[in-house]
Amino acid sequence: MSLDENISSPPEGGAQTIAHHSSGPCPTAGNQVRNDWTREEIAALFELPFDELVFQAATVHRQHHTPGQVQLSTLLSIKTGGCPEDCGYCNQSAGAKSGLKAEKLLDVRTVLQTAAQAKDRGSSRFCMGAAWRNPKDRDMPAIIEMVQGVRQMGMETCMTLGMLTKEQSQMLADAGLDYYNHNIDTSPEHYEKVITTRTFDDRLETLENVRNSGINVCSGGIVGMGETRADRVGFVHALATLPRHPESVPVNALVPVKGTVLGDMLADTPLAKIDDIEFVRTIAVARITMPASMVRLSAGRESMSESTQALCFLAGANSIFTGDKLLTTGNAGDDADEAMFKKLGLVPMEAEPRENQLEAAE
Ligand code: SAM
Ligand code: DTB
Ligand code: SF4
Numbered sequence: 001m002s003l004d005e006n007i008s009s010p011p012e013g014g015a016q017t018i019a020h021h022s023s024g025p026c027p028t029a030g031n032q033v034r035n036d037w038t039r040e041e042i043a044a045l046f047e048l049p050f051d052e053l054v055f056q057a058a059t060v061h062r063q064h065h066t067p068g069q070v071q072l073s074t075l076l077s078i079k080t081g082g083c084p085e086d087c088g089y090c091n092q093s094a095g096a097k098s099g100l101k102a103e104k105l106l107d108v109r110t111v112l113q114t115a116a117q118a119k120d121r122g123s124s125r126f127c128m129g130a131a132w133r134n135p136k137d138r139d140m141p142a143i144i145e146m147v148q149g150v151r152q153m154g155m156e157t158c159m160t161l162g163m164l165t166k167e168q169s170q171m172l173a174d175a176g177l178d179y180y181n182h183n184i185d186t187s188p189e190h191y192e193k194v195i196t197t198r199t200f201d202d203r204l205e206t207l208e209n210v211r212n213s214g215i216n217v218c219s220g221g222i223v224g225m226g227e228t229r230a231d232r233v234g235f236v237h238a239l240a241t242l243p244r245h246p247e248s249v250p251v252n253a254l255v256p257v258k259g260t261v262l263g264d265m266l267a268d269t270p271l272a273k274i275d276d277i278e279f280v281r282t283i284a285v286a287r288i289t290m291p292a293s294m295v296r297l298s299a300g301r302e303s304m305s306e307s308t309q310a311l312c313f314l315a316g317a318n319s320i321f322t323g324d325k326l327l328t329t330g331n332a333g334d335d336a337d338e339a340m341f342k343k344l345g346l347v348p349m350e351a352e353p354r355e356n357q358l359e360a361a362e
Pocket of ligand 2: 160327329
């Protein structure tokens with residue numbers, strides 16, 4: 001089901017109002033950043049012979065980034081489980097029967113100690129995630145202390161706390177938050193099959209609040225949730241037609257957790273697992289359509305071969321999560337990653353805090 005090829009007449013109309021071109025320039029000619037991609041163009045990229053697609057993606061990657069450099073982020077779940085949302089992939093939803101124990105918000109000292117350890121292991125960005133629908137105002141002082149403390153260590157900061165109001169975005173921006181992660185997760189059409197407690201438009205509203213407050217936007221999604229090829233086209237289209245592309249685009253392969261709607265579905269229908277080549281295609285198309293963004297090979301690496309990961313890097317992925325844990329599930333781990341980096345000749349990218357990035361954009 002994940003390899004449905006039904007892309008001949010994709011439904012039109014992403015969440016953005018965009019200009020559609022019936023015949024645009026060759027996607028990789030020149031190195032311009034475009035926000036007017038059509039679903040037909042994106043579907044045509046997915047359809048390319050694999051070697052041609054990867055070649056185009058690698059070419060675009062070299063026009064905008066230094067190949068071989070990979071940005072390293074480390075995740076910490078600062079508030080685990082008991083979430084009121086019903087995201088079908090997530091073991092942190094209160095409705096999931098995964099046995100995960102709900103915990104309170106970690107104290108600031110524990111968070112800062114963990115960040116210092118991540119820095120010692122070479123990570124340049126510390127991403128703090130909370131199983132919330134949205135942060136409550138009473139949580140904000142501790143959150144702000146975490147941002148400020150991690151920044152003082154010279155690491156870039158990222159938070160993912162659910163939906164944000166304009167005011168909360170501004171508070172985080174004022175505290176110096178570098179990135180806010182909020183995923184659109186999938187195509188607008190597939191979205192409601194996965195999450196019912198908040199809409200695709202709610203997600204876009206948070207992204208707009210984050211963007212307007214001056215924080216860098218991190219937004220991507222998950223492949224392998226039983227979506228069709230047309231949904232993967234719609235997913236990339238929704239991101240690539242945002243008024244400004246997210247600076248960071250995490251592409252997660254579903255981590256199937258027993259007791260979640262999608263984890264159980266995948267266990268019953270093994271063929272639904274995303275095909276490795278289709279996953280690499282999704283990375284490549286994200287790279288071509290959002291050339292200046294960092295494309296993160298995110299969740300799912302623990303069960304991915306080094307060869308598939310190498311293809312992802314070749315296709316333009318230039319960021320990963322390090323460490324042996326994501327938020328609540330396993331990750332490849334530092335030893336495995338060090339060995340892989342050595343084998344592939346990859347090197348970690350230096351941290352670039354937000355002021356520098358803003359200066360560079362001026
Ligand atoms: N609660 C916040 C929210 O949903 O916005 C922040 C944390 S949430 C865990 C962050 C993202 O992790 C989700 O949007 C989803 O894309 C990804 N994610 C969660 N569970 C996953 C899984 N089992 N496999 C792959 N990605 C997952
Ligand atoms: C993202 O796109 N992937 C990360 C991060 N943003 C927050 C989270 C992956 C979570 C995988 C499941 C877990 O470990 O709980
Ligand atoms: Fe809650 Fe985020 Fe998990 Fe959805 S993805 S259930 S919002 S923690």
